[in-house]
Amino acid sequence: MPEHRIGTQEEFEAARLELLAEEKALTRRGDELARKRQELPWVPVEKDYGFETSDGTQSLADLFDGRSQLLIYHFMFGPPYEAGCPVCSSIADTLSPNAVHLKARDVTLICSSRAPLDKLLAYRERMGWSFDWVSTAGSDFHRDLGFLHTEEELRPFLEGEMPPAVSQNAEACGTDVLGYVTEGPGLSAYALSDGTVYRTYVTTARGLEPAMAYYGLLDRTPLGRHEDGEEIFWLRRHDEYATH
Structure with missing residues:
Protein backbone atom coordinates (compact mmCIF):
# COMPACT_ATOMS: atom_id res chain seq x y z
CA MET A 1 0.00 0.00 0.00
CA PRO A 2 1.59 3.35 -1.04
CA GLU A 3 1.92 6.26 1.34
CA HIS A 4 -1.01 8.64 1.39
CA ARG A 5 -1.94 11.92 3.03
CA ILE A 6 -3.34 11.35 6.52
CA GLY A 7 -5.92 13.74 7.93
CA THR A 8 -8.41 14.23 10.69
CA GLN A 9 -12.09 13.29 10.57
CA GLU A 10 -12.93 16.98 10.21
CA GLU A 11 -10.60 17.34 7.21
CA PHE A 12 -12.10 14.22 5.65
CA GLU A 13 -15.67 15.48 6.07
CA ALA A 14 -14.82 18.86 4.53
CA ALA A 15 -13.08 17.29 1.54
CA ARG A 16 -15.86 14.71 1.18
CA LEU A 17 -18.52 17.43 1.02
CA GLU A 18 -16.58 19.21 -1.74
CA LEU A 19 -16.29 15.96 -3.67
CA LEU A 20 -19.98 15.18 -3.12
CA ALA A 21 -20.95 18.43 -4.83
CA GLU A 22 -18.86 17.43 -7.86
CA GLU A 23 -20.30 13.89 -7.85
CA LYS A 24 -23.84 15.30 -7.85
CA ALA A 25 -22.95 17.60 -10.74
CA LEU A 26 -21.60 14.61 -12.65
CA THR A 27 -24.80 12.66 -11.95
CA ARG A 28 -26.92 15.52 -13.30
CA ARG A 29 -24.66 15.70 -16.36
CA GLY A 30 -25.14 11.96 -16.84
CA ASP A 31 -28.91 12.45 -16.75
CA GLU A 32 -28.59 15.16 -19.40
CA LEU A 33 -26.51 12.89 -21.65
CA ALA A 34 -29.05 10.07 -21.23
CA ARG A 35 -31.78 12.40 -22.50
CA LYS A 36 -29.61 13.38 -25.47
CA ARG A 37 -29.01 9.71 -26.32
CA GLN A 38 -32.76 9.16 -26.37
CA GLU A 39 -33.21 12.20 -28.61
CA LEU A 40 -30.84 10.89 -31.30
CA PRO A 41 -32.56 10.39 -34.67
CA TRP A 42 -33.61 6.81 -35.37
CA VAL A 43 -32.15 5.24 -38.52
CA PRO A 44 -34.14 2.53 -40.32
CA VAL A 45 -32.14 -0.70 -40.69
CA GLU A 46 -32.77 -1.52 -44.34
CA LYS A 47 -30.25 -4.34 -44.77
CA ASP A 48 -31.58 -7.88 -44.41
CA TYR A 49 -29.27 -9.44 -41.82
CA GLY A 50 -29.47 -13.10 -40.85
CA PHE A 51 -28.54 -14.54 -37.45
CA GLU A 52 -28.00 -18.13 -36.42
CA THR A 53 -29.81 -18.81 -33.16
CA SER A 54 -30.74 -21.84 -31.09
CA ASP A 55 -34.16 -21.55 -32.80
CA GLY A 56 -32.75 -21.44 -36.33
CA THR A 57 -31.99 -18.53 -38.65
CA GLN A 58 -33.71 -15.31 -37.60
CA SER A 59 -33.96 -11.72 -38.76
CA LEU A 60 -33.03 -8.68 -36.72
CA ALA A 61 -36.73 -8.07 -36.02
CA ASP A 62 -37.07 -11.64 -34.72
CA LEU A 63 -34.38 -10.98 -32.10
CA PHE A 64 -36.66 -8.54 -30.26
CA ASP A 65 -38.52 -11.63 -29.00
CA GLY A 66 -41.84 -9.81 -28.75
CA ARG A 67 -40.51 -6.62 -27.15
CA SER A 68 -40.15 -3.16 -28.65
CA GLN A 69 -36.50 -2.51 -27.70
CA LEU A 70 -33.32 -4.49 -28.29
CA LEU A 71 -29.80 -4.15 -26.88
CA ILE A 72 -27.03 -6.11 -28.57
CA TYR A 73 -23.59 -6.50 -27.07
CA HIS A 74 -21.09 -7.22 -29.82
CA PHE A 75 -18.91 -9.82 -28.12
CA MET A 76 -15.36 -10.37 -29.41
CA PHE A 77 -15.46 -14.04 -30.38
CA GLY A 78 -14.20 -14.39 -33.95
CA PRO A 79 -14.31 -17.54 -36.07
CA PRO A 80 -10.71 -18.56 -35.19
CA TYR A 81 -11.15 -18.00 -31.44
CA GLU A 82 -11.18 -21.02 -29.15
CA ALA A 83 -12.64 -18.98 -26.27
CA GLY A 84 -14.28 -15.58 -25.86
CA CYS A 85 -12.35 -12.39 -25.15
CA PRO A 86 -11.61 -12.13 -21.40
CA VAL A 87 -12.68 -8.47 -21.31
CA CYS A 88 -15.95 -9.17 -23.13
CA SER A 89 -16.42 -12.11 -20.79
CA SER A 90 -16.15 -9.80 -17.78
CA ILE A 91 -18.78 -7.56 -19.36
CA ALA A 92 -21.05 -10.53 -19.98
CA ASP A 93 -20.83 -11.35 -16.26
CA THR A 94 -22.65 -8.06 -15.70
CA LEU A 95 -25.06 -8.41 -18.63
CA SER A 96 -26.36 -11.87 -17.84
CA PRO A 97 -28.06 -11.22 -14.46
CA ASN A 98 -29.47 -7.91 -15.72
CA ALA A 99 -31.30 -9.38 -18.72
CA VAL A 100 -34.34 -10.32 -16.63
CA HIS A 101 -34.64 -6.77 -15.27
CA LEU A 102 -34.38 -5.29 -18.76
CA LYS A 103 -37.16 -7.62 -19.95
CA ALA A 104 -39.38 -6.07 -17.29
CA ARG A 105 -38.82 -2.71 -19.04
CA ASP A 106 -39.65 -4.05 -22.54
CA VAL A 107 -35.98 -4.54 -23.52
CA THR A 108 -34.44 -7.72 -24.90
CA LEU A 109 -30.70 -8.07 -24.28
CA ILE A 110 -28.58 -10.47 -26.34
CA GLU A 151 -5.78 -6.19 -41.88
CA GLU A 152 -5.18 -3.11 -44.04
CA GLU A 153 -7.13 -0.92 -41.64
CA LEU A 154 -5.24 -2.37 -38.70
CA ARG A 155 -1.74 -2.12 -40.21
CA PRO A 156 -0.73 1.14 -38.41
CA PHE A 157 -1.71 -0.44 -35.09
CA LEU A 158 -0.03 -3.77 -35.89
CA GLU A 159 3.19 -2.05 -36.91
CA GLY A 160 3.32 0.05 -33.74
CA GLU A 161 4.30 -0.90 -30.22
CA MET A 162 1.93 -3.66 -29.18
CA PRO A 163 0.31 -3.22 -25.74
CA PRO A 164 1.03 -6.32 -23.61
CA ALA A 165 -2.69 -6.75 -22.88
CA VAL A 166 -3.42 -7.30 -26.59
CA SER A 167 -0.96 -10.17 -26.96
CA GLN A 168 -2.09 -11.60 -23.64
CA ASN A 169 -5.76 -11.56 -24.61
CA ALA A 170 -5.05 -12.95 -28.08
CA GLU A 171 -3.27 -15.92 -26.51
CA ALA A 172 -6.12 -16.36 -24.03
CA CYS A 173 -8.54 -16.59 -26.97
CA GLY A 174 -6.41 -19.15 -28.82
CA THR A 175 -5.64 -16.87 -31.76
CA ASP A 176 -2.92 -14.47 -32.92
CA VAL A 177 -2.90 -10.70 -32.51
CA LEU A 178 -4.40 -10.06 -35.95
CA GLY A 179 -7.14 -12.59 -35.35
CA TYR A 180 -7.89 -10.98 -32.00
CA VAL A 181 -7.99 -7.29 -32.97
CA THR A 182 -9.92 -7.97 -36.18
CA GLU A 183 -12.92 -8.13 -33.87
CA GLY A 184 -14.14 -5.13 -31.91
CA PRO A 185 -16.49 -4.80 -28.93
CA GLY A 186 -19.55 -2.63 -28.96
CA LEU A 187 -23.11 -2.02 -27.88
CA SER A 188 -25.95 -1.14 -30.22
CA ALA A 189 -29.59 -0.34 -29.48
CA TYR A 190 -32.71 -0.76 -31.62
CA ALA A 191 -36.42 0.03 -31.61
CA LEU A 192 -39.15 -1.92 -33.37
CA SER A 193 -42.09 0.25 -34.40
CA ASP A 194 -44.87 -0.60 -36.89
CA GLY A 195 -42.79 -3.47 -38.26
CA THR A 196 -39.68 -1.36 -38.92
CA VAL A 197 -36.40 -1.82 -37.04
CA TYR A 198 -34.54 1.39 -36.21
CA ARG A 199 -30.98 1.74 -34.94
CA THR A 200 -31.02 4.24 -32.08
CA TYR A 201 -27.56 4.15 -30.47
CA VAL A 202 -24.07 2.68 -30.90
CA THR A 203 -21.01 2.87 -28.64
CA THR A 204 -17.67 1.17 -28.04
CA ALA A 205 -14.40 1.53 -26.09
CA ARG A 206 -14.97 3.40 -22.80
CA GLY A 207 -18.59 3.85 -23.74
CA LEU A 208 -18.94 0.25 -22.57
CA GLU A 209 -17.80 0.99 -19.01
CA PRO A 210 -21.34 1.10 -17.57
CA ALA A 211 -21.39 -2.65 -18.26
CA MET A 212 -18.02 -3.10 -16.53
CA ALA A 213 -19.37 -2.79 -13.00
CA TYR A 214 -16.06 -3.64 -11.35
CA TYR A 215 -14.45 -0.43 -12.63
CA GLY A 216 -17.09 1.74 -10.96
CA LEU A 217 -16.45 -0.11 -7.71
CA LEU A 218 -12.65 0.03 -8.07
CA ASP A 219 -12.91 3.79 -8.65
CA ARG A 220 -14.22 4.02 -5.09
CA THR A 221 -11.42 2.02 -3.47
CA PRO A 222 -8.19 3.51 -2.01
CA LEU A 223 -6.01 2.38 -4.94
CA GLY A 224 -8.57 2.77 -7.71
CA ARG A 225 -7.99 0.82 -10.91
CA HIS A 226 -4.26 0.64 -10.23
CA GLU A 227 -3.51 -0.43 -13.82
CA ASP A 228 -0.80 2.06 -14.83
CA GLY A 229 2.50 0.38 -15.50
CA GLU A 230 1.20 -3.18 -15.23
CA GLU A 231 3.02 -5.44 -17.67
CA ILE A 232 0.47 -8.23 -17.23
CA PHE A 233 -3.17 -7.23 -17.59
CA TRP A 234 -5.07 -8.23 -14.45
CA LEU A 235 -8.46 -9.08 -15.93
CA ARG A 236 -9.34 -12.77 -16.30
CA ARG A 237 -12.40 -14.87 -17.00
CA HIS A 238 -14.24 -15.43 -13.75
CA ASP A 239 -13.25 -19.11 -13.60
CA GLU A 240 -9.54 -18.35 -14.12
CA TYR A 241 -8.67 -16.25 -11.10
CA ALA A 242 -6.40 -17.83 -8.52
CA THR A 243 -8.13 -18.60 -5.23
CA HIS A 244 -7.62 -15.78 -2.70
Missing part, protein backbone atom coordinates in the same frame (compact mmCIF):
# COMPACT_ATOMS: atom_id res chain seq x y z
CA CYS A 111 -24.97 -10.94 -27.44
CA SER A 112 -23.80 -11.43 -31.02
CA SER A 113 -20.49 -12.74 -32.33
CA ARG A 114 -19.05 -13.99 -35.60
CA ALA A 115 -17.96 -17.40 -34.32
CA PRO A 116 -20.08 -20.47 -35.13
CA LEU A 117 -23.09 -20.86 -32.88
CA ASP A 118 -21.93 -24.15 -31.37
CA LYS A 119 -18.74 -22.47 -30.10
CA LEU A 120 -20.75 -19.62 -28.59
CA LEU A 121 -23.25 -21.85 -26.82
CA ALA A 122 -20.53 -24.14 -25.45
CA TYR A 123 -18.66 -21.14 -24.05
CA ARG A 124 -21.88 -19.71 -22.60
CA GLU A 125 -22.43 -22.98 -20.76
CA ARG A 126 -18.88 -22.90 -19.40
CA MET A 127 -19.39 -19.35 -18.12
CA GLY A 128 -22.84 -20.00 -16.67
CA TRP A 129 -24.59 -17.18 -18.55
CA SER A 130 -28.28 -17.20 -19.48
CA PHE A 131 -28.67 -14.51 -22.17
CA ASP A 132 -29.43 -15.42 -25.78
CA TRP A 133 -26.33 -15.46 -27.99
CA VAL A 134 -26.47 -15.35 -31.77
CA SER A 135 -23.96 -15.86 -34.54
CA THR A 136 -23.96 -13.31 -37.34
CA ALA A 137 -23.79 -16.22 -39.78
CA GLY A 138 -21.28 -14.59 -42.09
CA SER A 139 -23.32 -11.40 -42.51
CA ASP A 140 -21.89 -7.87 -42.49
CA PHE A 141 -23.69 -6.94 -39.28
CA HIS A 142 -20.56 -6.29 -37.17
CA ARG A 143 -18.67 -4.79 -40.10
CA ASP A 144 -21.41 -2.31 -40.88
CA LEU A 145 -21.36 -1.08 -37.28
CA GLY A 146 -17.57 -0.68 -37.20
CA PHE A 147 -16.88 -3.74 -35.02
CA LEU A 148 -14.98 -5.74 -37.65
CA HIS A 149 -11.70 -4.52 -39.15
CA THR A 150 -9.51 -5.53 -42.08
